[in-house]
Amino acid sequence: MIRQLTSSCQGNTVRPGRYRFIKHLKTIQMKRVTIFFAFLLISLAGFSQNTDRFTTLFNGKDLSGWMMPGKVPGFEVLDGVLVAAPHNGSELYTEKQYGNFIFKFEYLLSEVGNSGVLIRCNPENPWGTGVEVQLLAPWTPYRDDLHCTGSIYGHVAVSNRPDETTGIWHTMEIKCDRKNITISVDGKVTTVADVDTVKSMQGKNMAGAIGFQSNHSKEGEFAKFRNVSVLNLDDDPEYVKKGFYSADADIRKQAGEAADLKGASIVETLAQMLDENNPKAQAGAKQALFDIAAKKSAANVSKDEKKPVEKALKRSFKNSSSEISKNYLNWLLEMLSAD
Incomplete structure (x- = not known):
């Protein structure tokens, strides 16, 4: 349509109204092309990032x-x-x-x-x-x-x-x-x-x-x-965390198992959940923290293996806003340090 309008104007005096109309159409066309390529670049970038995350x-x-x-x-x-x-x-x-x-x-x-x-x-x-x-x-x-x-x-x-x-x-x-x-x-x-x-x-x-x-x-x-x-x-602590808030008991159970596998890297995320007003999530986080600490408290676990969990618990204790949470975290630390 743009080409037809342009060619029909050749050799003639272009009226201001028609000129503005043609210019407006070209502007819309360029914007659409720009938006398309921007969307394409964003999509490709997202795909590349996801691919990099695969093992x-x-x-x-x-x-x-x-x-x-x-x-x-x-x-x-x-x-x-x-x-x-x-x-x-x-x-x-x-x-x-x-x-x-x-x-x-x-x-x-x-x-x-x-x-x-x-x-x-x-x-x-x-x-x-x-x-x-x-x-x-x-x-x-x-x-x-x-x-x-x-x-x-x-x-x-x-x-x-x-x-x-x-x-x-x-x-x-x-x-x-x-x-x-x-x-x-x-x-x-x-x-x-x-x-x-x-x-x-x-x-x-x-x-x-x-x-x-x-x-x-x-x-x-x-x-x-x-x-x-x-x-x-389940390598993403935030993804695992969401599972604890599910109304589905199976999903909450699997989230707890995933947290147990992650160990020290999810301790602070779980500890933050203790301060929240969500009984189901709190209970799940509490159990997961206990399971992680208990595993590292076993007699065959070396001090070096315990350290990452101890450090994460200490940081969590320092940042906690609840005395009840602090007491629980301190109890877990004592369990880890017991000979």
Whole structure:
């Protein structure tokens, strides 16, 4: 429209009103372009920051940080890639436990590939304690929306079927945020689940190992994995803190377990909660502080291991505004210093 108006004015005297109109349109157009590029830069910057926060779980050389509890190995490292080839071998699990996280990886399935990702599970009873996010080639007649790639196998069907092309690399991202689970493939959300609305997921773990399922197809088929990483949301004390304020007892319990794992780095955050007027959060923070201090009070813990907790408790004592809180913190300090 701008070009038409401009060309129609060539060779003629441009009336002031029309000139102002054209100038106004150009200004609007430039503002829109500026806003678009500003938004794009902000988005890219945010993505870069999130990517930097991920921790690599597979080094491309060996299985450091992982365990295979079964008698028959189900995985090996070939040319920098994690390969599940042996038929029905042992599943592969992280040595660390994760409650709230974003797990990201690339996968490639053979023509009849059948694997999966186990989340929040106990390796001794993975399907009983956790759930499986399916990875399945499209050959099988049983590949309905409740059992295809991206589904929470047998529990939650996909709402958006992903690209299931075999022989090429795909990216999957699994986000566990309290009782909300979101799964995406190649950047597109396939499945969203609220655990409380899925009867078959009631009583499942809120934290546990992350695992890859071994080759559950016939001999000669495989699944490959690379660029495996995790963003542990429970590494952020403020994220953990919010869990203590939840009305859901399961979420509060998991927050306490996450705080116990964090140890000294969350002590001051927990101590501040003692001064707040929220009985549930106070009770949870009090218990978490006790658990952290008790763990460091064990006979086999060295003085150097105790020091970070002692320092955090002393700073918390100094900054506390409540005598009741001060007394409790002092009691924890005495427990730590007792021989």
